[in-house]
Amino acid sequence: MDRSWMQIGNRVLQEYRNGVRSFLDFAFMHATTTQISCPCKRCNNVVLKTRDNVEEDLLMFGIVPSYIRWTMHGEESFTYEVGENDNDTDDEDVFEILEDHFGALSTDNWIAKRESNKHGYDEEPNENASQFYIILNGAEKELYLGCTDLPNNYYETRKILQDLGLHYSKIHACSNNCQLYWKKNTKADESLVCGESRWKPNEINKKKNTPQKVLRYFPLTPRLERLYMSRKTASSMTWHLNGRVDDGVLGHPVDTIAWKTLDESYSLFSPKPRNIRLGLASDGFNHLEI
Structure with a gap:
């Protein structure tokens, strides 16, 4: 209809x-x-x-x-029909994601490792491998109808996210947005710019002071590295050099004057396809006060 x-x-x-x-x-x-x-x-x-x-x-x-x-x-709601091989495909996707995240490790190696351990050949894995094994082992367990292996609390949930590289850092900030309590200012109790206290006034004498404002910072470097850990996104990261057709038409940032100027200014940086160029979006903010 x-x-x-x-x-x-x-x-x-x-x-x-x-x-x-x-x-x-x-x-x-x-x-x-x-x-x-x-x-x-x-x-x-x-x-x-x-x-x-x-x-x-x-x-x-x-x-x-x-x-x-x-x-x-009266119209029937949408229903998804599960095929014969759908469950197998989902399992393969989970293993593939974990394998991509941890790079050099592979699920085949992990399976071989698990089989060898059954015969008494134990070897202590390194820290990176240990995280991989723990998460991969959890991926094999059901999460519904009788599942007892769910995280028991918020702390355990955050630990899983941290192992997957999805963590963030907390940095205290001035309530007037003029300073971060970071690096050399980490131990300061008031802003060096406006003099405002770092802590909430009614909680200063408690065992643990509460900051007036907190910035949650998502580290950029591990997130950029993770783009190259996945085989599906790694090819996209180098598409501008390996997959793009240079037809003289403006169809990608690589065709812009800004990109070309950067390549000319940094001749040692530009030939390497895995190097990343970052652009700053100000969303209307004018830092030059013009």
């Missing part, structure tokens, strides 16, 4: 009115009473109304444009 009428803004058009009538015919064909939930923007499928009242509301207020599948009016 055509539902393009739902995106029409002018509700006076005959196309919109015909669409409303087709919806009402469909809804009341599946209705068990003389009332249905009204999908107009004001009622939002919460209020039950008669056919005439629903039609009046849809013509006056319009239908909710995101209500594409009419599940409240």
